[in-house]
Amino acid sequence: xxxxxxxxxxxxxxxxxxxxxxxxxxxxxxxxxxxxxxxxxxxxxxxxxxxxxxxxxxxxxxxxxxxxxxxxxxxxxxxxxxxxxxxxxxxxxxxxxxxxxxxxxxxxxxxx
Amino acid sequence: xxxxxxxxxxxxxxxxxxxxxxxxxxxxxxxxxxxxxxxxxxxxxxxxxxxxxxxxxxxxxxxxxxxxxxxxxxxxxxxxxxxxxxxxxxxxxxxxxxxxxxxxxxxxxxxxxxx
Numbered sequence: 001x002x003x004x005x006x007x008x009x010x011x012x013x014x015x016x017x018x019x020x021x022x023x024x025x026x027x028x029x030x031x032x033x034x035x036x037x038x039x040x041x042x043x044x045x046x047x048x049x050x051x052x053x054x055x056x057x058x059x060x061x062x063x064x065x066x067x068x069x070x071x072x073x074x075x076x077x078x079x080x081x082x083x084x085x086x087x088x089x090x091x092x093x094x095x096x097x098x099x100x101x102x103x104x105x106x107x108x109x110x111x112x
Numbered sequence: 113x114x115x116x117x118x119x120x121x122x123x124x125x126x127x128x129x130x131x132x133x134x135x136x137x138x139x140x141x142x143x144x145x146x147x148x149x150x151x152x153x154x155x156x157x158x159x160x161x162x163x164x165x166x167x168x169x170x171x172x173x174x175x176x177x178x179x180x181x182x183x184x185x186x187x188x189x190x191x192x193x194x195x196x197x198x199x200x201x202x203x204x205x206x207x208x209x210x211x212x213x214x215x216x217x218x219x220x221x222x223x224x225x226x227x
Contacts, residue, residue: 034214043116043202043218044155087154089214100170100214102147102155 004088004103011109018075020106022088025069028099031091033064033071038085038105047086048073075108083110115139116219118203124225131190133222135203142208144186145170145216146178149200161186193226200224 005023012018024033032051036044048055050062050071061074075082085105119134137144143162147155147170157170159178167178175197179187186205190197200223204216 032214041220043204043221044216045218046215049215091214100157104152104154 004090004101006086006088006103006106008104009107009109011111012078013111014079015077018078018082018108018110020073020075020086020108021070022073022103023070024088024090024101027068028091033062033068034089035060035062035071035073036087036089038087044087078108078110080110080112082108084108116203116205116217118201118219118222120222121220122223122225124227125190125193126227127194129190129193129226131193131224131226133188133190133201133203133224135186135188135219136184137186137203137205137217138184139205139207139217140183141205141217142183143206143216144180145204145206146176146186146188147202147204148172148197149202149221155202158188190224193224195226198224198226 032049034049035047037047038044048057048060048062050064052064055062063072085107087105088103090101116137125131145160146158149155156172158172158176159167159170161167161180164180164183177189200221202221203219206216
């Protein structure tokens with residue numbers, strides 16, 4: 001059965017780099033890996049997605065090893081406003097939207 | 113900006129009531145989704161729709177049904193609400209051709225309490 005695993009929580013300080021890893025043991029061959037950010041009382045917001053190797057945008061980087069069984073979201077120089085819950089999303093090898101697997105989320109707390 | 117709106121932010125219903133949750137998106141997206149979010153469980157897919165009048169079951173469809181009569185609107189129906197359906201319900205949409213990239217746009221959520 002497909003499953004994603006993330007740390008439940010992480011703590012960091014302003015200005016540090018934060019890396020959050022998600023394990024996905026049964027990702028579908030053709031699927032991207034997508035990460036979302038969620039603030040209290042809001043829906044998740046798309047951050048970044050990738051298929052393999054490394055992807056970078058204006059807010060984050062995503063590292064994906066060759067076997068694609070995990071991915072690491074990297075947030076450079078975090079600020080207090082990055083305090084949120086972060087979710088990874090993959091499609092299971094069974095395929096189709098009905099096999100979307102969200103991780104349980106990582107609660108990141110950024111301290112002054 | 114894509115806007116996904118949900119009819120209510122908070123809703124309180126009694127056990128056995130029929131409950132309608134409405135979702136509207138303004139970006140002409142083909143794909144629409146309903147999730148529920150519970151502490152420690154993340155988001156779980158209830159139903160999705162890839163076109164008008166089309167629907168597919170997600171991971172946890174039991175106790176729910178959906179309706180999509182117009183492209184911009186996707187409704188979630190709790191036929192007979194039960195206390196274990198107390199949850200945060202999130203609607204999302206995604207652009208045409210997004211395929212397996214799962215770039216979805218979420219509404220603010222409806223917190224439903226069933227007493």
